[in-house]
Amino acid sequence: MSLTINLPAEAEARLAEQAKAIGVDVPTYVERILRAAASRASLDEVLKPIRDSFHESGMTEEELSDLLVKAKKAMRADRRTRRGK
Amino acid sequence: MTPPIPRVVFDCVVYAQAIISDRGPAAECLERVRAGELRLIWSDYVLQEIRELPEKLPTHLRVTLERVEIFILAIAPYVEHVLHIPEIYRNPFDPDDSHYVNLAAASNARLITTRDGDLLNLMDESRPEGRDFRRRFPDLQILPPEKLLELLRQGIPD
Numbered sequence: 001m002s003l004t005i006n007l008p009a010e011a012e013a014r015l016a017e018q019a020k021a022i023g024v025d026v027p028t029y030v031e032r033i034l035r036a037a038a039s040r041a042s043l044d045e046v047l048k049p050i051r052d053s054f055h056e057s058g059m060t061e062e063e064l065s066d067l068l069v070k071a072k073k074a075m076r077a078d079r080r081t082r083r084g085k
Numbered sequence: 086m087t088p089p090i091p092r093v094v095f096d097c098v099v100y101a102q103a104i105i106s107d108r109g110p111a112a113e114c115l116e117r118v119r120a121g122e123l124r125l126i127w128s129d130y131v132l133q134e135i136r137e138l139p140e141k142l143p144t145h146l147r148v149t150l151e152r153v154e155i156f157i158l159a160i161a162p163y164v165e166h167v168l169h170i171p172e173i174y175r176n177p178f179d180p181d182d183s184h185y186v187n188l189a190a191a192s193n194a195r196l197i198t199t200r201d202g203d204l205l206n207l208m209d210e211s212r213p214e215g216r217d218f219r220r221r222f223p224d225l226q227i228l229p230p231e232k233l234l235e236l237l238r239q240g241i242p243d
Contacts, residue, residue: 021166022157023132032158043159046152047104053147054105061102061109065200068098068105071141072134072201076181079137 005030090124091241092165094189096182096199097134099230104156105146110230114198117237118163125164126192130184132157167192174221177214179203186218189225196236197227205229 007015012026019029054064095114102111118125135157139148170191176183182204189197199205208227209215228236 018161021164022161023129032154036155036158041155043156044107046155047107049147050105050152051107053145057145061106064102064106064109065098067142068101068138069201071101071138072096072098073179074141075134075137076179078141 090121091196091237092124092126092192092194093118093196093198093233094126094131094185094192094194096185096197096201096204097131097138098200099198100135100156101138101142101148102200102230104148104153110234114230114233115160117234119160121163122237125160126167126188126194127164128167128170128184128188130170131188165192174218176203176207178206186222186225190222195224195226196233196241197225198230198233199227200229 015026015029019026022029024032059067099111099114102109103115106112114123117123136150136153139150139153142148167188170184170187172183172187173190174183174186176186179201182201185197185199185204186207188194197204204227206212207215207218210219226236
């Protein structure tokens with residue numbers, strides 16, 4: 001579905017500012033807001049499957065920290081490799 | 086007069102931990118941001134790291150890019166996005182972490198919250214790298230989430 005929306009300049013400027021703040025263009029930002037509104041899911045509901053998986057894993061906060069720091073280093077190593085190519 | 090809201094930079098790991106666990110100190114730090122007790126600062130670089138990190142996580146944790154985007158959308162109203170970040174510092178332990186220090190310096194944030202030893206070790210003045218960092222950035226504190234919460238409980242000095 002495609003929509004045409006007429007907005008006052010002030011609202012447009014604010015949307016542009018908010019889109020820039022998360023590094024996307026205005027149409028992408030508006031699409032995400034509408035998708036989130038349509039799903040009617042709160043952030044906690046969206047993140048529930050992740051959090052349930054974590055609790056079921058039996059992992060501690062410290063183990064999760066270690067895992068995330070290692071993942072960050074691996075992500076950066078990949079980025080450096082990509083840059084080197 | 087109301088004291089200024091402390092400005093803080095979170096490492097991408099803190100965001101990821103808050104996404105994955107709602108009971109840990111990282112999630113509580115983010116709640117403090119949403120409650121208006123902290124002013125969170127991010128940048129394009131930080132957003133890129135938040136978005137790319139899930140690729141390196143075990144699939145059983147179910148951290149998808151779509152969920153991460155919804156998380157970003159939900160917290161964006163509480164975050165200040167900084168665009169111009171001069172490269173004034175290079176972290177000798179991990180140059181890729183330099184951005185977090187440069188972002189804090191560019192945005193007048195006095196706090197960086199992280200789990201990463203390559204950033205936390207900059208506060209260790211028994212090391213030459215730590216002494217150099219503290220000399221250059223005497224007002225900047227790098228601390229893990231639980232220490233940030235402790236600082237909030239005690240009251241952060243101006």
